[in-house]
Amino acid sequence: MIKLFSVKQKQKEAAESANGRAPVKKQSPGELRVQKDISELNLAKTTSISFPNGKDNLLNFEITIRPDEGYYQGGTFVFTFQISQVYPHEAPKVKCKTKVYHPNIDLEGNVCLNILREDWNPVLSVNSIIYGLQYLFLDPNPDDPLNHEAAEVLRENPRQFENNVRRSMAGGYVGGPGAFK
Numbered sequence: 001m002i003k004l005f006s007v008k009q010k011q012k013e014a015a016e017s018a019n020g021r022a023p024v025k026k027q028s029p030g031e032l033r034v035q036k037d038i039s040e041l042n043l044a045k046t047t048s049i050s051f052p053n054g055k056d057n058l059l060n061f062e063i064t065i066r067p068d069e070g071y072y073q074g075g076t077f078v079f080t081f082q083i084s085q086v087y088p089h090e091a092p093k094v095k096c097k098t099k100v101y102h103p104n105i106d107l108e109g110n111v112c113l114n115i116l117r118e119d120w121n122p123v124l125s126v127n128s129i130i131y132g133l134q135y136l137f138l139d140p141n142p143d144d145p146l147n148h149e150a151a152e153v154l155r156e157n158p159r160q161f162e163n164n165v166r167r168s169m170a171g172g173y174v175g176g177p178g179a180f181k
Contacts (some may be wrong), residue, residue, distance in 0.1 A: 030087035034058045037126040047130060059083040062097070063130055067137040071165045075100070079111070079133060081126070091120035094129060101168035103142045103151035111136075112146040 027035070035058055043049065046066045053060050063079045077100060082093040094116055095109040104112040113132045115124055145151030154161040164174045 028085040030085040033088050034083055070138045071162055072137045075169045088122040091116050101150055101164050101174050103140045103145040103147050103154055104136050106146040
């Protein structure tokens with residue numbers, strides 16, 4: 001019986017010695033799609049992308065959003081993206097690393113954005129998610145909250161909500177059961 005593993009190992013060694021370097025790792029369909037999505041990004045001047053694990057790891061990256069209008073003007077918010085090998089058939093996992101007083105982002109960084117859950121569709125892209133995140137800062141949605149207290153304040157007293165956002169962005173305390181520190 002032929003030992004397949006030894007045959008594979010010999011083929012690998014032959015390929016390495018033939019060109020003096022290791023063979024190139026084959027990319028998964030998810031990696032290919034992310035590469036395409038990233039090459040087609042159309043980032044606003046208020047948004048940037050970085051690859052903390054190096055440009056070779058396209059499935060894990062960070063997006064930084066610096067809103068220039070609305071309640072969150074002047075803030076800096078960092079989101080981590082973790083993309084599975086089966087992307088785009090599964091939505092990326094997106095978390096906010098920056099603690100923020102927001103009706104659609106809880107204190108653990110979970111993001112309530114419909115296209116990251118039930119409305120995900122393989123035709124959507126990383127660009128679609130970034131637009132959705134930018135929109136959350138321009139127009140927070142109190143009708144689909146993760147932070148129920150922030151949503152209630154936004155609905156009932158937008159001026160107080162704005163004060164709470166400013167206080168939290170300055171590092172201050174916003175009280176209540178879902179307290180922001």
